[in-house]
Amino acid sequence: MPDLRTERLVLRSWRPSDLVPWAAMNADPEVREHLGDVLTREQSEASAAHFQSGLDERGWGWWAVEVTGTGEFIGFAGLDPVEDDMAFDGVEAGWRLARHAWGHGYATEAARAVVAHAFDEKGVGLEEVLAITTATNLRSQAVMRRLGMTHAPDKDFDDLTVPEGPLRRNVVWGLRAGAWVQPIPGVSP
Numbered sequence: 001m002p003d004l005r006t007e008r009l010v011l012r013s014w015r016p017s018d019l020v021p022w023a024a025m026n027a028d029p030e031v032r033e034h035l036g037d038v039l040t041r042e043q044s045e046a047s048a049a050h051f052q053s054g055l056d057e058r059g060w061g062w063w064a065v066e067v068t069g070t071g072e073f074i075g076f077a078g079l080d081p082v083e084d085d086m087a088f089d090g091v092e093a094g095w096r097l098a099r100h101a102w103g104h105g106y107a108t109e110a111a112r113a114v115v116a117h118a119f120d121e122k123g124v125g126l127e128e129v130l131a132i133t134t135a136t137n138l139r140s141q142a143v144m145r146r147l148g149m150t151h152a153p154d155k156d157f158d159d160l161t162v163p164e165g166p167l168r169r170n171v172v173w174g175l176r177a178g179a180w181v182q183p184i185p186g187v188s189p
Contacts, residue, residue, distance in 0.1 A: 004063065004113040009106060011063035011077055011113055014052040018064050018073045019045055025075060025098045034137040035096075036167060051076065060117065060124050065097070065110050074101035077110035079118055082130065088155050088172070090130045093118065095143065102139075108146045115147055119177040128176050130155075135169040148181055149173040 004011035019041075025031050026039035026047075039047070054061030062078035075097035082090050093114050095107045117123035131149055133140040135156075155172035162168050 004117055005068070006109045006113050008068055009110055009113070010066050010068055011110060012066065013055055014048050014064045015073075019048060021073045021098065022048055022064075022076075025096070028099055030099055031096065034134045034140070034167065036162060051078075054080070062094070063114075065095075065106070067101075067106075074098050074106060075110075077107070077114050079114055079124065079129070082132075087157060088130075090128060090174075091118065091124070091126055093129045093131050093147075095140075107140075107143050111143055111147055115175065115180060116182060119180050126177065128174055131173045132170055134167050135171050136166045141171070141173070144173040147175060148179060149175040 003013075023039070023041040023044040026044040027041075029038055032038050048064075051062040051064075055063065060079050062076045062080060064073060065075050065077050066073050075095065077093075077095040079091050079093055082088065082092055093111060095111050095114075097107055097110075115129055118126045118129045129149075130152075131140070131144045131147075133144075150173060152172045152174045155174075157170050157172075158168050159170055160168075
């Protein structure tokens, strides 16, 4: 399974050294604001093992993200099949970064690499990529816009597994392969 590389990032397999910063991210209420309760170290380790298993089985999934210049682990980005119990099917692109990595354009940069790999015939070869977040997660929706995704309101849903409140309503955005525009290196969007 190849790493995905951008100008500043490497999306790669998970390493044992990722587990401590991953657990710290998942224990941060601000990072988990749109995801629900914080996770224990054991839950974080189990999720990293699950993510690596998906990468091993399919050759794509949720990659660990590190900063090229420093080797610092800053979160994850990748692709995952939409849950079986959803009213629609497809493959979701997603990202989550440690709070100190916010505001540097890393989420958009990692997401672009993921979407390019999703649409590449030598990668996953998908026709469409979806992104799902809570209706209140405006930062993730801004990344979706920068990717060229459009809101698909017919797919929006209430997550009935969470209590009534800001985490219940979810919005779905999508991007078709034919509408994907690769950014020009060195040119800001």
